[in-house]
Amino acid sequence: MSESGSNGVKDRTTGQFRCLYCFTRVKPPRGAETFTCENCGYAWRIWWFSPTEPRIRGPVWDQHEKLSREKMKKQGD
Amino acid sequence: MALSRKIAYINLTTGEIRTETISKELRKQYIGGRGLDIYLLYRNTEKGVDPLGPGNAAIVSAGLLTGTLASASARTHVAAKSPLTGYVGSANIGGFFGPEMRLAGFDHLVITGKAEKPVYLYLTNDSIEIRPAEHLWGTDTRTVQQMIVDELGDDDVKTLCIGRAGENLVKYACIRTSIKNSAGRTGIGAVWGSKNLKAVAAKGTLDIKLHDPLMALEYNRKIIDQVTSAKVSKTMQKLGTPFIWGVTNSTGLVRTRNFQSNQLSDADDIEPESIEEDIVGTAGCFGCQVHCRGKYVIREGKYKGIYDEGPEYTSLGAFGAEVGCRSKTTVLTGNHLVNYYGLDNLETGSMMAWAMELFEKGILTREDTGGMDLTWGNDEAVIELIHKIANREGIGDILADAPLEAARRIGKDSLRYLVHVKGMSNLHSDERPTPALALNVAVSSRGSDHLRGRPAIDLYHLPEPFLRKVYSNPIPYDGPLTSDYRDYEGKPWQVLWQEHCYEAVDCLGICKYHTVFLGPNMPCFQEWPELIRVNTGLSFTPEEIWEVAERGYTLERLFNIREGLTRSEDTLSDRYFDEPVPEGLPVVRGRCIDREKFRLMLDEYYRLRGWDENGVPTPEKLKELGLDTI
């Protein structure tokens, strides 16, 4: 999560964002409006800061609620 | 030199004004800004002084580097005994006033007494004039600034002022400058109002001499590059502080409907990306290249066409999640109105949210509210309540009081629903799943607060070795540290470290977005000695700056203890311990603060600070800091 760089953007992480649930770095297709994390299955609405820089705008609400309930149930078992 | 600026003591009862130079020794001990601020407050107020009486001191302070070639050296600190909490009242403000006050020859103003009629102060080139302000009384914070500019015939005059909220002694009225800059917390605006002090205007043309101008220029360029290369700064330049909303609300860390939930779902209209669509440009404070202030025009509703700036992250909570509203127009209008009246947006939102929960529970009825329907998400009621609070009308008169006073006036079970620490309402972030952030809120020296010690980077899931590097500078730390924001381990040190970091920038007069607040690689203790040297010629080691911060923070504690603070108030509302968060990602869902673990964190925090188990600094610690004779 290091943010420094000589001229700003770090090439290593360009085009990626971290899933807020599992913290895995994921790379959505350019211009995608939503993206589902390959690792944990959470779906995010994406906002493009620039054509190459995606940012999580917010959850895809209905999918989140459903998945969270399932996961909580599993934890409870 | 920047060091030649003076302290001015202004007695509004007698009209007497005297000035004093600041010794080098005092600089070494307190640096300036918030450090000297608390020093002056402690020495110029009596124990038990009435916050709204003539004995309270309203202090205005420039930081050591304010107005120099230190990046974002725009900050001014204000203080008084708080009418909200009865403890340290203290707030920080950007804009252009601080540098102008220094150009006029002053670093600190200590304003005591009470003017017979409304007045304002005019500072210019080593002189201070007390001018009548009866014609300015009753004006909003924008109009009064323009009237003073017109009256003095000088466009370059910069003004700190209060609005109607301050005049009406709303206990959380703020000090304002420019369009939106506000020293929001702890109700200093009411203190000014109680003194009949409408404004302090400044215009100066005295050189701020630098120790090594060319080195200062180059070092400034280096610091700016360090700050602006951080991803968080680029985000701030575009979205401002609302960007924090994306992470926190998505996770489930946003206080919603007072304290009933931790996430406002389906609120796309108030997401920062939606607000950004209405932002026509960004504005910066003096010398700042992060320029996080969005400029907007309200697009809809009764206030359509009005220009304002912001909104900050706090406004998204105050006029969004906390009150259950999902309308951008409400957020932008609410933000405008608190600026207009000079109200702390955070406290305003929290008080309204509390009132709405009381309405839901039947503790407040339509009879109490004058027929207003305070149901969650009632946009019109939220806007109307702001007017009522600022003007102390109807239910607004009760809500304009300090939270604990208001709870006493309402009675019944109302206190149970109040989310506060030391009598100051909490920010709209929900700290139940994040013990580090919860501890910060509980121990903050000015009551519930995030800008005194929030380890915000704790939310970033940073690797432990990296965290250790950050938190071992300049004082080595070999205790526990973890990347998991839900842990209790090592968090007391993180809070303490951040408290010193923020205290230091407040002493220097630099913005917190230029240090380790939202970005872990920002300038900090290692960079500040050179920054101080090239600008002022004073020499400090990183360890010495740390010690200044510790001294300042400890003196704030001593002030609070003098005014009656005990360990029992370094805590959270019961709801933090008793009500698990119902929504959000599974990492946070169902979490709340564990009472026993919280107690251990607090013990550890006191131990690290050299305070005894009751939270009182030990005689050894006071001696070490030279505070034993204060």
Added chain:
Amino acid sequence: MEKVLVIDPEICTGCRICEQVCSVVNENVVNPYRARIKVMRWETQGVVVPMACQQCDTPMCREVCPVNALEKNPDTGVVTVNYDRCIGCRMCVAACPFGLMMYDFVDKKVIKCEQCQGDPQCVRFCDAGALRFEDKQKNGSAARKKQGKKLKAALSGRDQP
């Protein structure tokens, strides 16, 4: 090659770092009132406009100077003050239609932007890009491009001929 200081008020954030840096470079102190560049502000409307000498082709300051203290460099186009000749009459201040020939009341001399010997420091510190130092020939190209893009977007919505 003549280069000019190009200002873009729409981008300017109003932070005044240009004034700050200008006074340090020219006078070794921070004092915006001794800077050669000024940010004009209409805060209540959110409007800010940075202004500095545009090195006129026919500089009125030079025209009015009774002792020929103002010179326009034929190569760079920069108008400079020769302080050995200047008598401090301030007629140049009166003549400048933009108010960008100014009087420094501390050192008692007229001051104007002389472009920091070809490397304007205000430009170097304006990260927002509201100040640029460009070839005179290119002047206006950025604005043309910006507005041209809008036209292009409007036209691209139409059917191809």
